[in-house]
Structures are given as C-alpha cells and as structure tokens.
Amino acid sequence: xxxxxxxxxxxxxxADNGPEYVLHLYITGATVNSTRAVRNxxxxxxxxxxxxxxxxxxxxFQQPELAQQEDLIGVPTLIKLKPGLxxxxxxxxxxxxxxxxxxxxxxxxxxxxxx
Amino acid sequence: MxxxxxxxxxxLPQLPKSPTGIEGLDEITEGGLPKGRPTLICGSAGCxxxxxxxxxLVRGIQEFDEPGVLMAFEETGEELAANVASLGFDLKxxxxxxxxxxxxxxxxxxxxxxxGEYDLEGLFxxxxxxxxxxxxxxxxxxxxxxxxxxxxxxxxxRSEIRRLFRWLKDRGVTTVITAExxxxxxxxxxxxxxxxxxxxxxxxxxxxxxxxxxxxxxKYRGSTHGTNEYPYLxxxxxxxxxxxxxxxxxxxVSNNIVSSGIPALDEMFGRRGFYQGSSVLITGTAGTAKxxxxxxxxxxxxxxxxxxxFFAFEESxxxxxxxxxxxxxxxxxxxxxxxxxxxxxxxxxxxxxxxLVTLHxxxxxxxxxxxxxxxxxxxxxxxxxxxxxxxxxxxxxxLKVSGITAFFTALVNGGxxxxxxxxxxxxxxxxxxxxxxxxxxxxxxxxxxxxxKSRGMxxxxxxxxxxxxxxxxxxxxxxxxxxxxxxxxxxxxxQLEEHAQTLAVQQEAERRDRELERRRRMLEANIANLRTEFxxxxxxxxxxxxxxxxxxxxxxxxxxxxxxxxxxxxxxxxPESGQ
Numbered sequence: 285x286x287x288x289x290x291x292x293x294x295x296x297x298x299a300d301n302g303p304e305y306v307l308h309l310y311i312t313g314a315t316v317n318s319t320r321a322v323r324n325x326x327x328x329x330x331x332x333x334x335x336x337x338x339x340x341x342x343x344x345f346q347q348p349e350l351a352q353q354e355d356l357i358g359v360p361t362l363i364k365l366k367p368g369l370x371x372x373x374x375x376x377x378x379x380x381x382x383x384x385x386x387x388x389x390x391x392x393x394x395x396x397x398x399x
Numbered sequence: 400m401x402x403x404x405x406x407x408x409x410x411l412p413q414l415p416k417s418p419t420g421i422e423g424l425d426e427i428t429e430g431g432l433p434k435g436r437p438t439l440i441c442g443s444a445g446c447x448x449x450x451x452x453x454x455x456l457v458r459g460i461q462e463f464d465e466p467g468v469l470m471a472f473e474e475t476g477e478e479l480a481a482n483v484a485s486l487g488f489d490l491k492x493x494x495x496x497x498x499x500x501x502x503x504x505x506x507x508x509x510x511x512x513x514x515g516e517y518d519l520e521g522l523f524x525x526x527x528x529x530x531x532x533x534x535x536x537x538x539x540x541x542x543x544x545x546x547x548x549x550x551x552x553x554x555x556x557r558s559e560i561r562r563l564f565r566w567l568k569d570r571g572v573t574t575v576i577t578a579e580x581x582x583x584x585x586x587x588x589x590x591x592x593x594x595x596x597x598x599x600x601x602x603x604x605x606x607x608x609x610x611x612x613x614x615x616x617x618k619y620r621g622s623t624h625g626t627n628e629y630p631y632l633x634x635x636x637x638x639x640x641x642x643x644x645x646x647x648x649x650x651x652v653s654n655n656i657v658s659s660g661i662p663a664l665d666e667m668f669g670r671r672g673f674y675q676g677s678s679v680l681i682t683g684t685a686g687t688a689k690x691x692x693x694x695x696x697x698x699x700x701x702x703x704x705x706x707x708x709f710f711a712f713e714e715s716x717x718x719x720x721x722x723x724x725x726x727x728x729x730x731x732x733x734x735x736x737x738x739x740x741x742x743x744x745x746x747x748x749x750x751x752x753x754x755l756v757t758l759h760x761x762x763x764x765x766x767x768x769x770x771x772x773x774x775x776x777x778x779x780x781x782x783x784x785x786x787x788x789x790x791x792x793x794x795x796x797x798l799k800v801s802g803i804t805a806f807f808t809a810l811v812n813g814g815x816x817x818x819x820x821x822x823x824x825x826x827x828x829x830x831x832x833x834x835x836x837x838x839x840x841x842x843x844x845x846x847x848x849x850x851x852k853s854r855g856m857x858x859x860x861x862x863x864x865x866x867x868x869x870x871x872x873x874x875x876x877x878x879x880x881x882x883x884x885x886x887x888x889x890x891x892x893x894q895l896e897e898h899a900q901t902l903a904v905q906q907e908a909e910r911r912d913r914e915l916e917r918r919r920r921m922l923e924a925n926i927a928n929l930r931t932e933f934x935x936x937x938x939x940x941x942x943x944x945x946x947x948x949x950x951x952x953x954x955x956x957x958x959x960x961x962x963x964x965x966x967x968x969x970x971x972x973x974p975e976s977g978q
Binding site: 310312315317320321324344345348349351352355356357358359360361362371372373374375376377378379382383386 | 502504505506510511512513514515516517518519520521522524525527528529546549550
C-alpha cells in the first residue's frame with residue numbers, strides 16, 4: 285500500500301519545521317494535459333495551501349529513469365507524500381473536488397470560489 | 400531459417416522472423432514470431448503464457464544475443480525470477496549482464512485517483528527507457544490487461560494501448576503480449592483487435608482426468624504457419640511444442656540390417672533381420688512372450704556394442720531383469736555397462752504428451768540405436784485411440800528421422816481369433832509386423848509366431864512354433880501333420896510316430912539285408928558243396944583214368960615180356976601152354 289518514501293531533496297529534516305504539504309507532480313513536457321495539470325495544481329496550492337506546501341514538478345521526459353522508480357503509468361500524476369498516506373492522483377487535476385478530497389482539504393476552507 | 404529470409408531480400412522479401420528458440424514453436428511458425436511486430440499470446444489460467452513470454456526473452460538472449468525487456472504487470476521481478484529458476488533461467492544474472500530488464504508495473508485501483516484527463520505516457524517512457532538502456536530487441540508485456548483493473552477510463556486505455564502497440568512496432572522491437580482468455584473471445588478485453596500480426600492461443604484441457612496443453616496459431620499475417628492444434632508441455636527445460644504433422648516423410652533410409660536376436664527368426668526374413676531405423680511391431684495376446692522377444696532384441700543390440708533404450712510400462716527394471724534372466728537373457732550386464740537403459744513408469748503417470756517428451760528427451764540424452772516400448776497398448780489408458788495414434792505417429796516419425804530402430808509390442812485381445820488390427824491402428828505405420836499367438840488345441844496352449852508383413856524384403860509365410868527355454872527363445876522346425884502344422888504334444892506325438900516309422904523302415908531294411916546275406920551264405924555253401932562234389936568226381940575220374948593207364952602199361956609191359964620169352968615164330972595160338 286505504501287510506496288517507499290521519496291527522498292526529500294529540499295528538506296532533509298521534515299520533523300516539524302518542514303512544509304505541511306509535500307507534493308510531487310510528474311509531467312511529460314509541454315503536452316496539453318501536463319500544462320493544464322501544472323496550472324491546476326498551482327491554483328489549488330495558492331488558494332488553499334499558501335505558505336504551507338512544497339511542490340516539485342518533474343518532467344519525466346528529462347528524467348525517464350524516474351518513471352520506473354516512481355512506478356508511473358498514467359501521466360500527469362500528482363503524488364502527495366505528506367501529510368498522511370501517500371496518494372496518487374492521475375489526470376490533469378481539473379476535477380477539483382476530487383483533488384481536494386484526495387489532498388484532505390475542505391473546499392469551504394479556502395477562498396469562496398469553490399465549486 | 401532466419402538467415403535465409405534475410406539473405407535474399409531481392410525477389411519477394413519474406414516476412415522477417417524472430418526465432419523464439421522454444422522447442423517446436425519455430426517449426427510451426429516456420430521461423431519464429433514476426434520480427435519487429437507484436438504477437439499476442441492468449442490463454443486461460445495455468446497455460447504457461449508468462450512462461451512462454453519469459454522463455455522467448457531468455458532464449459533470445461542466450462541463443463540469439465538479443466537483449467529483452469520484461470514488463471510485468473502481475474508479478475514482481477523477484478517472484479518471476481523465483482518462478483522460472485526451476486527451469487534453469489537465471490534472470491538475476493541476465494539483468495546484471497545488462498541483457499534483460501525487468502520492470503514491474505504495479506497497478507492498484509485503490510491507490511489511483513482519476514482527476515481529469517491523462518494518458519499512459521508514463522508507461523511509454525518507462526518502456527522506452529528500458530529498451531534504450533540495454534538496446535533491447537524483444538519486449539514482453541505480461542499481462543497488459545491488468546491496466547484495465549487500475550484505470551476505469553476504458554476509452555483512454557484502449558486508445559493508449561493501441562498507440563502503445565503502434566509505438567512498439569515503430570521502434571521495431573519484437574513484442575509478446577500475454578492476455579487472459581475471455582468468454583467467447585480470445586482475450587478478456589478484446590486485445591486481439593489491436594494485435595493483427597500474430598495471435599497464438601494456448602489451451603489447457605482436461606479430458607478423462609488427464610491434462611493436455613495445446614497451442615494453436617490463430618493468425619499469422621504475412622506468413623504461412625501450421626494450423627493444427629499442437630500439444631505442448633512445460634518440461635524441466637521450458638516449453639516444448641510437439642508438431643504433429645510438420646515432419647514430412649522424407650527421412651534417410653538405411654540398408655543395414657539389425658538382427659532380431661533370435662537366429663531362427665532372422666532366417667525367416669529375406670535379409671536376415673530388420674532394416675536399421677525401421678519400426679517393428681510385435682502383437683500378441685497375453686502371455687505370448689512379447690516382452691521376451693523384445694528383450695532378446697535389446698540384448699542383441701547391446702551385444703553388438705550399440706545402445707538400447709527400453710521403455711517398460713508394465714514391469715519395473717529389476718523385475719524385468721530378473722524375469723529375463725530366467726530365460727537366459729542377460730540384461731543386467733548391459734545395464735551396468737550403460738548400453739541398456741530401462742525406463743519404467745506407469746502409463747498413467749503422465750499424459751501422452753509427457754511420455755512423448757520424456758522419450759524425446761531420453762533419446763536425445765542417451766542417443767540409442769534402438770528403442771523398445773513394451774507395450775504401446777498400455778498408453779491407451781491415458782488417451783483415446785486417435786490421440787494415441789497421433790502420438791505414436793509422431794514417435795515413429797521421430798525415431799525414423801533419427802535412424803533409430805523402433806521395437807514395439809502391443810497386446811491384442813484374443814478371442815476374435817486373428818486380430819489384424821491393433822487397437823491403436825498403428826500396424827499401418829510400422830514396417831515390420833510380427834504376430835505371436837496362442838495355438839490352442841488338444842488341451843494345451845502353444846506359442847506360434849508368424850510374420851504378417853515386412854516392408855522391403857521377402858519373408859517366410861510359415862507359422863512357426865517357438866518355445867521359451869532356459870537359454871532364450873527357440874524356434875522349432877515346422878512339423879506338418881495330416882491337418883496342418885502341429886504343435887506342442889501333438890508335435891511330439893507326430894515326431895514320435897515319425898521316429899517309429901523311420902525305425903520300422905530301418906529295421907525292415909536291415910532285415911532284408913540280413914536275408915540277402917543269408918541267401919548269399921546259403922548259395923555260397925551250395926557252391927562249396929557242389930565244388931566238393933565236383934572235386935570228388937573229378938578225383939574219382941582221375942583215379943579211374945590213372946588205373947586204366949597203369950593197367951594199360953602193365954599190359955604193355957607184360958606183352959613185351961611175353962614177346963621176349965617166346966620167339967615170334969609161333970605167336971598166336973597157344974598162350975595158355977606157356978603156363
């Protein structure tokens with residue numbers, strides 16, 4: 285169920301001074317889905333997690349070895365490493381309700397512009 | 400085969416093929432799978448789809464030096480390595496040598512949340528990276544259908560799979576895709592519509608409690624191929640497909656003769672034995688010494704320094720050796736000196752195909768000059784007649800091609816008199832057919848042997864009685880009685896009678912001789928008598944004549960004296976006066 289923890293490059297001591305949310309987004313270059321996914325996740329983060337998150341965007345065209353390492357199939361994939369269980373979100377993240385639910389966020393917490 | 404197709408691209412280029420190295424499969428596909436194209440292998444659970452895929456990769460590496468990528472959707476690399484280790488495939492080593500890459504794709508529905516549009520580019524990148532990192536020529540996707548359980552969006556999945564196959568084709572890698580068999584369709588997800596180049600169907604059937612695996616090529620675009628269902632097996636060395644009819648009747652023949660092991664039986668054949676590489680069948684009812692005949696043959700082969708493989712389906716090797724020892728056939732020595740190998744197993748131990756494969760394997764391993772199977776009839780217990788027949792056809796073909804003399808025994812059911820057909824109907828397949836049977840009459844059973852056919856040489860038409868003695872089998876001379884050939888006690892009686900007759904004739908002759916002798920002696924005695932008589936007469940006569948002579952002489956002398964005393968004047972008148 286739980287994949288091996290992904291080494292956190294930016295914060296080696298995630299004890300309590302690390303960011304609350306650690307998100308990795310894997311994309312494939314500048315394809316439609318990828319650019320949309322990047323835009324969507326940035327929106328969500330800014331709207332709901334301002335200052336509490338760390339987002340890493342990886343282009344697997346550039347680092348194909350990561351595809352196997354991270355067991356990627358569908359792209360784009362967002363992997364939520366923190367907090368709680370690791371979750372994988374496949375798709376361009378346009379279904380905001382499901383994204384928020386998967387990230388453990390309440391749509392009402394953020395700005396009034398929720399669906 | 401591969402070289403052939405590649406070396407003459409001038410006229411009409413043949414479809415390039417990628418040999419699988421799997422025993423028998425390349426024969427059926429006439430060279431292998433389509434090179435640079437995807438091939439679908441589908442079948443139900445337990446057919447050996449994954450194994451076939453892995454063997455394709457491993458053989459590709461070992462025999463054709465083509466690196467391969469295994470993308471496993473169901474099992475992890477460790478599991479796969481452990482599964483195929485028993486077949487002697489060392490996946491770890493191949494991976495270290497950079498000839499193989501195993502990528503386990505973990506698909507778990509519960510971990511995946513669909514949040515919008517996506518594609519399977521991740522899979523493409525992984526595969527592309529794996530292929531590039533070792534320069535792979537072969538790819539196996541086992542089993543790509545697992546994706547369907549992880550990704551609910553079928554539309555995306557299907558178009559992506561289609562794109563994947565297209566992409567693999569463009570990359571020029573020979574791909575094997577395995578898929579589970581569906582209900583009424585070849586695959587559960589209809590993958591066959593995306594793979595149009597080659598589809599191989601594996602099947603696992605249980606008939607009469609015996610499992611037989613079968614393989615069929617459903618389609619092979621751009622190439623001819625065997626269309627039958629071919630049985631295949633998973634053996635210790637991997638998959639082994641047994642083509643039934645791909646062997647053509649064009650084997651080399653030998654003019655050498657091998658002895659049957661029984662001199663008198665050899666005499667019945669025009670060329671004093673069987674042709675080397677021919678097949679000999681001995682049929683007979685129970686207890687007609689079929690095994691003994693077979694053993695005599697095996698012993699003879701071994702005595703000539705050749706090797707013989709003996710399949711015993713009824714007796715254990717020890718039992719066979721002991722029993723044959725009792726009739727003076729020494730198998731033990733040959734077993735010890737590794738000229739004879741006895742393989743005993745119950746026919747029900749394996750399916751027919753397994754038996755055939757065991758036989759193939761042992762023949763390849765032991766390289767015998769002759770193979771004995773005693774009896775083929777027992778195989779009927781593990782298959783139906785047509786299966787046994789097809790198996791035996793393949794077996795006989797195989798042995799013929801290898802130039803090995805085959806010696807089969809078969810039990811026929813008595814009662815119906817002369818059984819011209821064996822149950823398996825193999826009699827038409829064999830070259831020489833010897834029939835042994837009970838000749839029953841006047842309260843006893845005797846064994847008779849005759850040759851029903853012998854291709855390519857003249858043979859005796861007689862039914863010969865044979866007996867099993869302490870020193871092997873002996874064929875007896877034909878004894879003809881008033882009602883035909885007589886055997887057993889009848890034969891003995893006949894022989895005694897004949898003996899008495901000759902004795903009588905001899906005695907008569909002797910008697911006549913004696914009579915003649917007697918006569919001669921009598922005659923001789925007579926002659927002697929007569930001669931004696933004659934002699935006495937002669938003597939008498941001679942005596943008379945002597946007397947006469949002396950009388951005459953005396954007379955003459957007397958006259959002269961008288962004349963001297965009396966002067967001649969008065970001669971005549973007074974003779975008495977002188978007195």
